[in-house]
Amino acid sequence: MSEITEPTTSTLKIPKPKEPLDHPMQDYLRTERLPHIWCSTCGIGTVLTAFIAGLQKSGLDRDKVSVVSGIGCSGRAAGYLRLDSFHSTHGRAIPFATGLALGNPELKVAVISGDGDIAAIGGNHFIHAARRNMNLTVICINNFNYAMTGGQAGPTTPQEANASTAPYGAYEFPFNLPYLAESCGAVYVARWTSLHIRRATKSIAEALVKPGFSFIEVIAPCPTLYARRNRLGTGLDLMRFYHDTAKIQHGANTKDIDIEYQKEIIVGKFVDKDKPDFFTNRDNFLQNKLGDKYIPYKGTK
Amino acid sequence: MKADPIGVATGNHYIDGDHACGEGAIAAGCRFLAGYPITPSTEVAERIAERFPLVGGMFIQMEDEIASMATIIGAAWGGPKVMTVTSGPGFSLMMENIGLAVMMETPCVIVNVQRGGPSTGLPTLTAQADMMQARWGSHGDYEVIALSPNSPQECFDLTITAFNLSELWRVPVMFMMDECVGHMTEKVVIPEADKIEIVPRKMYKGKREDYLPFNFNGNGEIAPMIKAGEGYNIHLTGLTHDERGYPTLNSEAQDKNVRHLVDKILKNEEKIRLLEEDQIDGAEVIVISYGITSRVSLKAVQDARAAGIKVGTIRLIVVWPFPEKLIRKLASKVKAFVVPEINLGQISLEVERCAQGKTKTIHVPHAGGWVHDPNDILKAIKKGVK
Numbered sequence: 001m002s003e004i005t006e007p008t009t010s011t012l013k014i015p016k017p018k019e020p021l022d023h024p025m026q027d028y029l030r031t032e033r034l035p036h037i038w039c040s041t042c043g044i045g046t047v048l049t050a051f052i053a054g055l056q057k058s059g060l061d062r063d064k065v066s067v068v069s070g071i072g073c074s075g076r077a078a079g080y081l082r083l084d085s086f087h088s089t090h091g092r093a094i095p096f097a098t099g100l101a102l103g104n105p106e107l108k109v110a111v112i113s114g115d116g117d118i119a120a121i122g123g124n125h126f127i128h129a130a131r132r133n134m135n136l137t138v139i140c141i142n143n144f145n146y147a148m149t150g151g152q153a154g155p156t157t158p159q160e161a162n163a164s165t166a167p168y169g170a171y172e173f174p175f176n177l178p179y180l181a182e183s184c185g186a187v188y189v190a191r192w193t194s195l196h197i198r199r200a201t202k203s204i205a206e207a208l209v210k211p212g213f214s215f216i217e218v219i220a221p222c223p224t225l226y227a228r229r230n231r232l233g234t235g236l237d238l239m240r241f242y243h244d245t246a247k248i249q250h251g252a253n254t255k256d257i258d259i260e261y262q263k264e265i266i267v268g269k270f271v272d273k274d275k276p277d278f279f280t281n282r283d284n285f286l287q288n289k290l291g292d293k294y295i296p297y298k299g300t301k
Numbered sequence: 302m303k304a305d306p307i308g309v310a311t312g313n314h315y316i317d318g319d320h321a322c323g324e325g326a327i328a329a330g331c332r333f334l335a336g337y338p339i340t341p342s343t344e345v346a347e348r349i350a351e352r353f354p355l356v357g358g359m360f361i362q363m364e365d366e367i368a369s370m371a372t373i374i375g376a377a378w379g380g381p382k383v384m385t386v387t388s389g390p391g392f393s394l395m396m397e398n399i400g401l402a403v404m405m406e407t408p409c410v411i412v413n414v415q416r417g418g419p420s421t422g423l424p425t426l427t428a429q430a431d432m433m434q435a436r437w438g439s440h441g442d443y444e445v446i447a448l449s450p451n452s453p454q455e456c457f458d459l460t461i462t463a464f465n466l467s468e469l470w471r472v473p474v475m476f477m478m479d480e481c482v483g484h485m486t487e488k489v490v491i492p493e494a495d496k497i498e499i500v501p502r503k504m505y506k507g508k509r510e511d512y513l514p515f516n517f518n519g520n521g522e523i524a525p526m527i528k529a530g531e532g533y534n535i536h537l538t539g540l541t542h543d544e545r546g547y548p549t550l551n552s553e554a555q556d557k558n559v560r561h562l563v564d565k566i567l568k569n570e571e572k573i574r575l576l577e578e579d580q581i582d583g584a585e586v587i588v589i590s591y592g593i594t595s596r597v598s599l600k601a602v603q604d605a606r607a608a609g610i611k612v613g614t615i616r617l618i619v620v621w622p623f624p625e626k627l628i629r630k631l632a633s634k635v636k637a638f639v640v641p642e643i644n645l646g647q648i649s650l651e652v653e654r655c656a657q658g659k660t661k662t663i664h665v666p667h668a669g670g671w672v673h674d675p676n677d678i679l680k681a682i683k684k685g686v687k
Contacts, residue, residue, distance in 0.1 A: 030536065033547060063532035068375070079536060079548065084529040086378070087538035087548075089401050092371035095335075095363065099372035100529055102359050103333055103379020107530045128364040286354050295307075295357035297332065300380030300528065 028052045028062070030082050037076055041235025043194030043220025044074050047141050048081070050197050050218075051112060054204025065208070066109045068097040070117035072148045073222075074141040077112040091121030094129045094138065101135045104299045105279060108208055109135070115142040115156040119175050123155070130184035133212040134278045139204065140177060140215070143222035151225030158261035162229050179254040181215040182271050188214035189254065189271035193242040194221065196267060203269060212277035219265060232262070302501050304328050304461075306494035308356045314489045318456035318482040321489045322412055323348030325460025326384050328491065330499055331410070332358040333381040335372035337365055337391060340424045341480040342414035345386040366391035370398035370411070377407045378537070380528040382464055382502070386412040389422060389431055392438070399473055400439030401539045403562060406471040406515065406524075408502065410463045413475060414483040417669035427480035428669030429592055430644035435475040436621045442559050444566035446573060447475040447621035449591040453487045459618065465500035466573060466619075470565060471523050477620065479643065481593040481672060502526055509533055513544045517561040521568065566622050574627075575618040584613030586685040587631060588639045589652055591617040593672055598641055601678035610686050620648065628655035637685030641665035641678045661685070 023029060029052075038044050055065060062083060069078035071090035078085035088096040093111045101109040111118070118126050118140045129136055145163050146152040153163035156177065157170040178189045188210045192200040200218055207214035221227055221238035232238055242265065249257075250268040257266040276284065286294045308327040316324075323345045326334070334353070336346040346362070353360040359381070363369040366387050373383040387395065392413045402409050415431050417423025431438075435447045446466050450459045460476060467474040505512050505525040512533050516524040524544075527533045540548040541555045549558075566573070581587065586605075590598045595616040605612045613635070617624070632638070637660055640649035649664035656662055663681045667673050 030547075064530050066529045079538065082534050084378075084534060085536045086375070086529075087536070087540065088371060088375075089397055089539055092367065092398060092401075095368035095371035096375035098361075098363075098368075099333075099335065099375025099377070099383075100379045101375075102361060102372075103376030103381050103383070104528060104530050107379065124364050125368050128368070290354055294354050297353075297357055297359040300332075 025049065025052045028055070028082050030080055033080055036080055038073060039224045041221060041223045042073070043143065043218070043235065044077065044141055046194040046197060047112070047139065047200070047218045047220060048077055050200040051110070051139065051204055052081075053201040054208060057201065057205035058208040060108055060208055064106055064108060066100055066107050068093045068100065068109060068111050070113040070122060072114040072117050072146065073143070074112060074114035075117055091117055092125065093117060094122055094125040094136065097136050098129060098134050105297070106299060108137070110137040110139065110208065112139045112141070115140055115144065115177070116146045116154040119177060120155045127180070127184040130181055130186045130213045130215070132278050133185055133187060133275055133281065135212060137204070137207045137214045138216070140217045141220050142177065142217050143220045143226055145222060145226045147222045147225050151229055156259070158259055160261040161226070163226070164229070174259065176254065176258045177217045178215070178257060178270050182254045185213065185275070186215045186271060187212040187273050187275050190269040191217040191219070191257070191267050193219040193246050193265060193267060195239050195242040195246065206272070211280065212275060302499050304494040304497035304499050305330060309494040309497065310491050311493050312491055314491060315486060316453060316489050317344065317484050317486045318450065318453040318478055319344035319414065319484065320348045321453040321456040322460050322476070322478065323352065324489075324491060325457040326410070326464070327352055327356060327358070328457070328497055329382065329461040329464035331382045331384050331464060332356070333373065333376045333383040334358070334360050334385065335363050335369040335376070336386045337363055337369050339388045339391045341416055341483050342386045342388045342412060344483070345412055345414070366394035367398065370395040371401070373409050374398060374402050374405060374407050377409055378529050382408070382468070384410040384412065386414070388414050388416050389418045390420070392431055392434060396438040400441060400443070402473045403439065403443045403445065404539050405537045407473070408467040408471050410460070410467055410474050410476055413477055415477060415479040423670050425480065426670040427593065427672065428643045429479055429594065430647065430669060432477065432620060432642075432644065432647045435477055443562045445473050445475055445621060446470065446566065446619060447477050448575070448618060449477045449620050450482055451592050451595045451616070452482065453485060453489045456482060457489050457491060461497060461499070462575070465498070468500045468502050469523070470569070470573070471526070472566065475621070477592065479592050514546045515542070515544045515561070517544055517557045519561070519564065521565070523565065570622040570624065571626070573619055573622055574624050576624060577616040577618065579614045580611070581613040581615070581631065583611055584635055585611045586637050586639055586682050587613040587615055587635050588641070588678065588682065589615045589617065589648070590641055591620055591648065594641050594643060597672045597675055598678050600675035601682060604675070604679050605682045610682060612682055617648070623651050623655070625655045628652055629657060632656040632659040635660055638662045639665060639678065639681045639685050641667070641673050641681070643667045643669050643672065
C-alpha cells in the first residue's frame, strides 16, 4: 500500500514569498507564461496547485517527473508547469505519456487532462493503459463539459444538466470514471473535488509514488459555462455545494458512486492495491521465458 | 558512427521485405516500436517483437494506430530511436499525430506497406496509392521525407537511411513499401556492424537555461534535442510555437514556425535526394518510377531499347521531397516522361507540374491489386517518342 502519513496540519508548505508579488509555487511554474487562460473561480488552477504540492510531498526528483496533457482547458495544465511538459493532441495524452514512460524508464509520467479528453476521445487509451497497469498517474479534471469549445455535453455530463449541445438537458448515461478505472485494472483510484485540496494533494502524492496505473478524478467547477448555463452560480457557489454535499467514503465500492445532477458526490480513496506494474510484469515474464538471452530495455544513456 | 553490433544480424538471409525492414530498423539503432497489426505490414512488427527482447528494445502492441503514433512521439522524447509500422487504414488513423511529430520536430520512422484502397480496399494486394497521403495526409502546411524501396535488400538498407534522415532533419520519415516488396522473398545481405553508418541523435550539451528546442532562424541548422528527465524543463506543444516551444498564437509566429517546417526539407532537397539514373544523356523518353513498379518497368525499358528507342530511367528512392529542379531541367531535353505507378495519378501529376509544359507526361495508371503489364509501359514509351 502506498500510504503517506497524514500530517496534522495543512500539507501545503507555503514558503514566504521573496517579493510581495512572488508566487509561493513559482519555482514550479512557467511564470513567463502567466497569466493563465483559466476563468476566475475555475477549479483547474486549484488542481494544479494540488499537483505541485503533491509532487513536493511525494519526494520524487522533479527533474525525473514529466507531465503530459491533451487538449481543452485542463489540457493547458502542462504548459504552465516548469517540468518537462508536453501538450499533445486531443485524447492522446495517455498514449503520448505511455511512450514517454516506456522510452525513459527513469521517468515518472503524469497525465493531467479533462473529462472529454480522457473519457471521450481518449477513452480507448484510458482503458488500455489501465489494463496494462502502465506506469502512469492520470489526473482527470472533471468539469462535466467541454469548456474550451463553449460548454458542450460530454461523457460525464450528468443527466438533466444543460449543455450547449444538450439544450434540453443531457439524457445519455454518464461515465462513473472511478468504476471504469477500477474495472480496467487501475491499482490506485480516488475521487476528490477541487474543494478537497489537502486530500487531493495527499492522493496525488500517493499516486505519484505508486508503481503502475493510478487514477484520480477531481471534480472542478466551470463557472463560465457549466455553472452559468445551469444557473448554479459562481465557482464559489459550487465550492459551497461540494462542501455541503460531498461525502468522504474511503474504500467505497466504485459501482455505487455514480454522479447525479446536483446530488451527493461520494469522494475518497477507493482503490489502493498491489499488482505488478507494466515494467515489472514485462521484465519478470520475459526473464522467465528467455533466461540469460533477455536484455531488458533500460532507455538511452 | 557505426552500428551497434548487438542489433546487427550479419550474414546472408533469405527473407521478405517486411522482415528485412525489421532487421534494418534494429541495425539502425531503433529500440522502440509501437504498432498495431495490419496486413500486409504485420510481419515487420512480428520480427521486432521476437528480436527486441534479445537486443534490449521495447516493443509494445497498442490499442490502435492513433495510439501507436502518439506513443512513438512520446517515446522519442524519452531518448530512443522509434518506429511504427502500418498499412493504408492505419496510416489514415496516424495522420493527426504525424502532424504532431512534424510540429514537435520529432525524429521517427513510419513504415507503410501499401495495399489497395480506399477504405479497407485490398488488404492482401499491392498498391502505391498512399504517396500523396504520405506527403500531406495531415492537415496544414508541412513537408516530410518519404522513401520507396524496391527489394527486400533495400528494405534493409533504406530503413537505415530512413532513420538517419529522420535524425538529421528531425522529421518523420515515411517508409513507403508496398505489398509486393513487403512479401517478396529474396537474398538479403546484412553487412558487419562496422560497415553500417548510423546517424546518432544530435543531443544538446550546453547550459540548461540556454537550451532552445527549435531553431527558426532560417540558417539551415536543426536544433539539437534533449531527452525528458534531465532537468531541461522543456515544453513542447502541437500549437504554433516560438523557439522555446511556447504557444504563440499569431500570424507572425505561424509564418516563422510553418516556413521553417517546410523550408528545412524543400531547401535541402538536393542534400536529401536519392535516386538512380540510367542512360539519361541523350534519352528521348525517361521512365520515372519507384518501388515495385521500377522493377516491372525494367522489362519495358529493355524491350524499348531492343527496338532502338533511347530510353532513360529515373528511379526515385527518396520520393519526397520531390527532385523538382532535376525534372524541370530534364523536361526540356526529352520528348516525354513516362510515369507508371500503381495508382490513378499521384507522382505523375508532380512530374507533370515540374515539367511545366516543356514536355509531355504520359501516365501509366494501375488501380492496384497487381503490378503493371510491362507491355502497357512499353506502349507508353512508344507513344512518347512519336
